[in-house]
Amino acid sequence: MSEAPQGNKGFHKRTLLLGAVLSAAVAYVTTYSDMVVKGMQLGVLQFAPGAVGSFLLVYGAVKVLRAFGKLRWMTSADLLVIYLMLFAAVFVSTRGFTEKLMPAPVYLNYYADPINQYAQRFIPYVKPALVAFDPKGELKQPVAVEFYESMRSGSIPWGKWIRPLAMWFLLYLLLAWSLFCIGVILRRQWADHERLTFPHTILPTRLLDESIARQFLRSPLTWMGFALAFIPFLINGIHLAVPTFPQIPLLFWNVQNLFTSPPWNQMFGTSIFVSFAAMGFAYFLPNDLLFSLWFFFVLTRLADVGAAAYGIELQNMPSYPTRHYIGYQVAGAYVVIAFVFVRSGWGYYKRVVQSALRWQPDPSTGEAMSGRWAVWGLLTGFVGILAWCVWAGVSIWLAVALWSIFLFVTCTVMARSVAEAGFLMTETSFKPSDIVGIFSAKSLWGNTSWTHIAFLDAIFFRDLRGMLLSLFLDSQQLAPRHGLRRAALPILFAVAIVVAFVSASASELWLHYTRGGVNLYGYPNANVSWAFTDATNALTGADKLTPPSPLWFSVGIAVTGLLYYLRNTFMGFPLHPLGYALCPSWTMYVIWFPVLVTWVVKSLIQRYGGYNLYLRALPFFLGMILGEFSCAALWALLASTTGLLAPDFPWP
Template structure:
């Protein structure tokens, strides 16, 4: 968040010029308490070779950092309270598998470190990274993969060139992580990735020139995630009704909850009201603020459910959040300039959702349950850690920015979009809105088919995540992992599958340990180094 937020609250003035007329266009709609307007201080931030530890610099930055920090803390509290309310349903009643926590959980057991298959996987993944790291430093040493190989240049003629960027890469840790994804989801991830590519080629073949965004893949993904939320809430409807009844009657819950449902409702409700008050003070209309954050928390809950159930390795949902949903479905004239300006500042937590905190919160509660930790203390630790983490990160970012120069690039996309909204108001984008509905309906259809026919191979979550930007990096690794797992289950059965689990955990651990070593080496020696991802 911070790497985008600080460039937003500084870059809007640094990038403003007489030519783009940003200040005359929307400068008056920006409240002073959420930004830094002092151009001299901002130039030092941008140029570097200065110090953050000057009284004038600190005083200018305290107010906006504190304001945005309070919003982030409120968001953290609401998400933690939603996790508390849904925890028992998803963890104890539905018994979701939480694949992401398997490695840290196993690492707490002595047997894990004594397993030869784990060390074999560790050596394989770590060895590849050792060789590739040496290849980076000494090119005469041959490398082993570790790169993205784009196959798009092989498709030069129409309509095949519409396939776009299609990298092929094999990452050991991704193969290991995908091994713990249910077979139907891993199949759906790579299948629907290819499906999206075919859809792009088909659109180019048909030639919808009057619909430049067709087939609106980002909008379909937004609808798909909202469909996942609807499915999750429908499946939990009786449980949620019971929770509401307990809150109203003041009934006590079973032991083991981080906080009582009543406290979760009160604390989460108070935090949500604070968010709305923050928006109102920033100039937003109440209905826009409610709609925006209702969509945001719906997407957050869908991502959390998907991680808890399926352990999806990607869920970035680039440029498909509530800011784009609202301005697609409604005419931009429906929003005041204050609404659109505030929405542009919210770009820092809506640009992408790949590092979303809410799935980690629920996974933390699951780890606490499995390890016997005090979940009540963990609940408050999450909120405290989120608060301290925000302000510590802001401090570290500004310290580095004033020494080495700070970024402003993230502000360009957000405020160029705001400029277009204000100078060229658009009506509702009917085709793009229809794509959102299609994505939503497709998810419901896939879910219904899975409930109706036990053999149905397509998972609705795979339909949603397969259009993420990050899936470009991992689709081939997921395919390889799916193929390995399929062959193991077909020819070796569940017993062989369980026996090989430590090997795939070793792949994950080995790549991250050795990859982390190369990263630390680069930091300590201040030199370029090998990156194991790409």
């Protein structure tokens, strides 16, 4: 970092301060939007609408001030610093961590009753430092009751929350550090050797590169796409304030209810969301991946119909919006995909590890850190995570198994889905405990381990939206393009993460204790509820599913292996293994229709207009991303400052 950037040297120090202030502000706005407005989740996408919209406001302000001779010192590197800090702030403050964390330290004390027996199964085994209530005290203590029902008098009990929030944040920092080290190791293989496109870097590159930005922002197609996406959500927002104003329906829930007779009425939940931003991102994906995503999604619904036609009982995957037989296939697919990643880059990974173990000079230059330090940093972070879990009460072998699957299978495959497929959400269809449970009886893991595994499931494992690894990878691609040293990335991310967590956690506590958690957005609390319901079923042996999970896990392994074989054997084979692995996720539940529409449009463009027309249409699709996310940021700002109602956006 330097006071006066020179070429690729760094950014101005004042930018870090500005980024910290903006991170705190956007953490509050996104928290308020998620929890109070509810219909506009600004942190669920890996290309987060809250971050993009906030950056566009900053970008526009900078452009205006520059026109009047102000802010001449701000370079592309400075703007990139703000861009990355806003993304980190949104991820940390919403679905990535804080939003899921806040109900956990008081959930058991408030919801324990004679039916669920939480007071017998979990509360005696809770580590006191991880909760805001006294595990040895009575149920429904004031700190929990007022969190959910609001305060009648008095002040927010800040003191009871400091220790549990600090302990959980420590684990999050260890995870973030481990993911950053993984990102450093993966970047060279995925970017330099496999030449992945990292679709989420396309739009910021077009805005931050002055020559490209000028051409992009002056293109009529950009503003046509912007208007197409911006105007419907503007109209829908006005409709909420003035009910006589017309509305444009964009969300169609539960279209499977149109089928009323068996076996078609046994189809799993299917909805249609019209997201112009999703269409914009989908335009940059390879056609085979586009086709595979919607094809396998539709196939999962047809599989339900076929199973029902033969009288097969359809059971749901615990905690996920898919069937059991699909969820375990996905788990098997993830394992194979992770194995293929390692195998395809084995020579590179082997050299990196050997360099670290033998303390050899690392030829890496211009990286965020050397490969050697990344390996040792990852090892240190992983050991720190294990030590934290053992301290909490999780069995060491369970901690190793769960976190190994999470870091090296789930997170890695999800990051690949973003880097290669531009995937907008990173929610899976299984938890690490689902895979471990194939090889070990869950009922034997013990109450102490299950108590804290339930916390880990709710806060980290079940929902990966807002995952930092994809941001860390994208940032390493963007930095050298815009004059920012990769070595500066840990500094700016550390500042943004700490500031955003403080701002978001304070905002969450203020909202809960003044409005009452039962009146706020219900997903975070439901997420904790699902985790402890699963833990209860595991301890009591009530989680037995038929047919057995190992069968479908093996099917997933076999199908994914076959898809890789066919792609390597037959040129142009249209089915992509990532499409199979991602098809039943909540992400595809939300974007399958935009993906289908984009596949049709893009295929027609390339068939009749060729590559030249494809390139000419790029500004239009990028404009749709800008339009939808700009409107989301506008309504979030208005809702958090004026109390206006905001329209629902198609990424719940």
